[in-house]
């Protein structure tokens with residue numbers, strides 16, 4: 001069965017990127033968010049996302065942005081997801097917020113629909129445990145910005161079936177993605193390493209060992225990374241970094257994941273990185 005209608009839950013940084021990518025690759029998207037204000041901003045964000053791709057020559061489009069946008073239904077009504085053949089959840093990185101969303105998805109979506117979690121660190125097995133279909137639950141850890149990043153980390157939960165992995169492979173293939181499948185563990189491969197790196201880089205700034213600019217210059221100049229850890233933190237969202245570190249800290253009961261106090265202070269002060277206009281850097 002080819003998947004044509006995809007539900008996307010959460011219209012934040014990731015949900016909008018996933019919706020844009022799906023619509024650009026010919027899928028119909030049902031994009032759901034509980035915030036009407038967020039939903040109102042989706043049109044402009046997708047237009048801006050397409051503009052950036054064209055500017056960087058990352059895409060050739062046969063259609064206008066308006067034609068692409070026509071495929072994205074925006075709604076706060078979860079019941080509309082009953083129509084979706086595959087669902088990708090991208091709400092805030094907090095189990096308290098995600099759990100009721102997953103219970104709702106399990107009630108609304110037909111039993112054969114695969115439910116995918118786009119999470120930075122939460123165990124995929126835990127998502128499966130609050131549904132009646134743990135074999136149809138999978139993790140898809142997209143990279144940001146979604147339409148420009150080819151590689152995706154796919155996570156197999158304890159009960160995830162091979163059929164679910166193959167359906168996921170087909171959906172991602174149709175989105176133009178490559179994937180690496182890994183076993184379930186908090187933070188998976190990428191974020192178990194990346195979150196510690198960003199957190200330690202923030203400690204360096206807090207301890208006045210170097211400025212944010214100099215920390216990033218070392219990673220770019222010495223290791224050839226296209227972005228330094230603090231620029232990456234701003235891109236991901238410092239609030240999401242903090243929540244991910246808290247999930248890792250709680251999941252492993254290991255103090256090495258304790259969030260840096262400076263990170264917490266910046267998040268409390270509303271400095272969430274690019275999406276709020278200010279983090280370690282200023283954004284217009």
Ligand SMILES: NC(=O)c1ccc[n+]([C@@H]2O[C@H](COP(=O)([O-])OP(=O)(O)OC[C@H]3O[C@@H](n4cnc5c(N)ncnc54)[C@H](O)[C@@H]3O)[C@@H](O)[C@H]2O)c1
Nearest residue numbers: 010011012013014033034035090091092093119120144236
């Ligand atoms: N930002 C990144 O670079 C990145 C990368 C990979 C994965 N992720 C993961 O993707 C998920 C989303 O992250 P984000 O950066 O887009 O966060 P975000 O804060 O930008 O967006 C979260 C969205 O979820 C919505 N939401 C909250 N509660 C909801 C509910 N009950 N029902 C419907 N919508 C609800 C919010 O209104 C918001 O629009 C998180 O789990 C995060 O860890 C983020």
